[in-house]
Amino acid sequence: MTEVATAARRPYLLAGKRAWVLGLLVAAVLCASALRLSPAQLIPSGSGFALLREFAWAALTPALDYEAPVPEGTAPLALKVLDSLRSTLVFAAAGLSLAVAIGLPLGALASTAWWSRAADDSLPRGGVRKLSVPVLFLALRTWIAGMRSIHELLWAVLLLAALGLTPFSAVCAIAIPYAGTLAKVFSELLDEAPRDGADALRDAGASRLQAFLFGIVPRAVPDLASYVFYRLECAVRSSAVLGFFGFPTVGYHLQLAFDNQHYHEVWTYLWALIAVAFLFEALSSSLRKRVVLR
């Protein structure tokens, strides 16, 4: 008999999971009241409403030219938008590539996939060596969690204060937390990958490193690749937002345009970001269809 039919007959069987749902709803209501949120606050005030209306209409007619007179010799708007998009993409790619270079080795070190089923004949023997492995392991995982738990914007704040408004600050602000998440995901993928390939390699006389590299890593690569691709999309968004802090990306120009009430220009930048999201979506679904053979 199926879970569904029994569930229909005896709903209390789901009490465990249902409790979670109920608990979460109750928690949400409590938090909402703690924040003094009420649906009435969602109705914008008069000026807010006017802004909303003007802004919403501007969505349909993004600016192709400047809305206000600009100094002589300023590049056309289209060029400026493209250039800011290019800057955004530059920071995103640089940040993510650095994150990959740091995060993947870190993740590999932090995984437990080194121990294979075959007799553990080359694990460190003896007291001191036996203790050092799990301690190293724990230290590594804590370090990774630390990198991950600070948002890229907060890293930017710290790096801006320490190093000033340099491109390095932006690249590192993206690279550090992204390296942390990549390391965590990679180490989980490696932990969960089936070990039979690596065991077979060890049976053929390969060393533990060889068995790991050629038996386990290839199995984690497809999921890792799609995750990196997803993170690239996120990196573009993070890079865009970094513009709010002074870096020359989309966010900077968007904020400037908004503060000057050039809503059509704001929408030009927003549509650019939306286009990027659609492009990534299209690519990722085609890749999944063509490359993943199931």
Added chain:
Amino acid sequence: MSASDRSAAVEVLWRQRPRSRLLRGVLLALGAWTALAWASPELDLAGFLSERRASNLATFLQTELVPFSLRGTDWGPRELASWVLGAWRRVGADSTFATLQIAVVAMALAALAAAPLALGLARNFARREPFARSQGAVADGSLGWRATRGAARVSAILLRAVPEYILAFLLLAVLGPRTAWPAVLALALHNAGILARLGGEVVENLDPAPLRALSSTGSRRPGLVIFGVGPLTLTRGLLLFFYRFETCVREATVLGMLGVVSLGYWIQDARAKQYYDEVLVLVLFGAALVLAADLTSAVARYSIRRRS
């Protein structure tokens, strides 16, 4: 087979090997993008480390990060601890809890919005006969359902496309800074898009057999959802929820920098005053909150996995 025959055979097989032009194209594009990025003039790393910058960095690390009240005095761990505690009581505690509350409400709203959207995305549900055996493209080719699925897909992408920070920025201008709604809505909308996409995949991966049985007993769509899809996807749905929850807390911390009262608000405040010692300690409070959320989420996911 002779050596030359074999050589030729291998050559032929190599030419005919299955490969994806799309994949190679994408990999090439990504490689080019990365190479161009590092070579671009914005990333002028050569002129990066100058005398002045190095000395600024030294000053920053040695002086500005040290708590103001402790500078120049002979301080140790106890003084540091009491200063940290003071900062916590003054601004840290309230804003940390506010951050957490924003994240919880936002995720709950996101989940509520994502559920119907996910159903609209699922190719096996959003069709004329849910979970029926598909007879080629005929069964789900009806225009109405294809439009529904298309609309759901576009909505999910749109919701995801705009970063939460920018969404909050825009909402703040419309709704004003007096309430937490700009942050809550921004997070809820963005995460609804993400949860819907992931949830849709969960529904699509369901084993259709029990659901087909249920629908053959006369269950219509609402019944199918309540008694069929719901229970079967609850586990994975909860796992997804907690997975995203940690990210949501991270983001909620930062949205305060726009003016909504969360940790980010006080970070921005301290930053404007150039009190970097406060900035650092508040960032660390935020990190601690995220780590706590991460731990909670991991524990929750572990216990959900064990029960099922």
Added chain:
Amino acid sequence: MLTQLRFTVEPGETVALVGPSGAGKSSLLRLLNGSLRPTEGTVRVDDADLARVSPAQLRALRVRIGLVPQDLGLVPNLRVAQNVMAGRVGRLGLFASARAMLRQSRTELEEIHAVLEDLGIADKLFQRVDTLSGGEQQRVAIARALFQKPDALLADEPLAALDPARAKETLALLLDLARRRGLTLVTSLHDLALARVDVPRLIGLRGGHVQFDRPASEVTEPELERLYELAPEEPHHD
């Protein structure tokens, strides 16, 4: 649990292990290549006690023993050529093996092609392993073990994924390859029908004990049937 085992396999011998599932055939094979340690007694390969050799020596020994595991141990998203190449990484250093796994040289490819041809799947050289049928994958695993250029071949249920006709064919192939290359072959067989095969040495295992150890021609029908008959409350022994 295997108990009271005592036997020797000479170089070049062909041995078939037969018996019902749970008899301990897999465990026995794993004892022979050192991936399982006996709780009592010793396993000697070439006069070396497997429990006492250094890790480096164990690796060197394992390079000379090709094992075809029951679960095949293939990497599904890699191509056949790469999976077969993996059999030889034990002989190569780190960089050489990385190069070999990423891009096989012409010579290596031709050698792989030759091995695959012996097994009838030469045309699958560059296919991804997860696009192959169970039987084809089985043969890839055998190819990998052969590519290792071992002195001895241990095969754990190498016919499990094959249909009866293919199974007979592959078993004959294995025996023939072993004879031609002078390999020591120890293979386990699950199926009673295949157990009636003409090998120089047939070892019957049941419940962890050796029931007989003789040339196949000297094993009687009733003995074979008794080996496989269902007994009540037979605890699982693998």
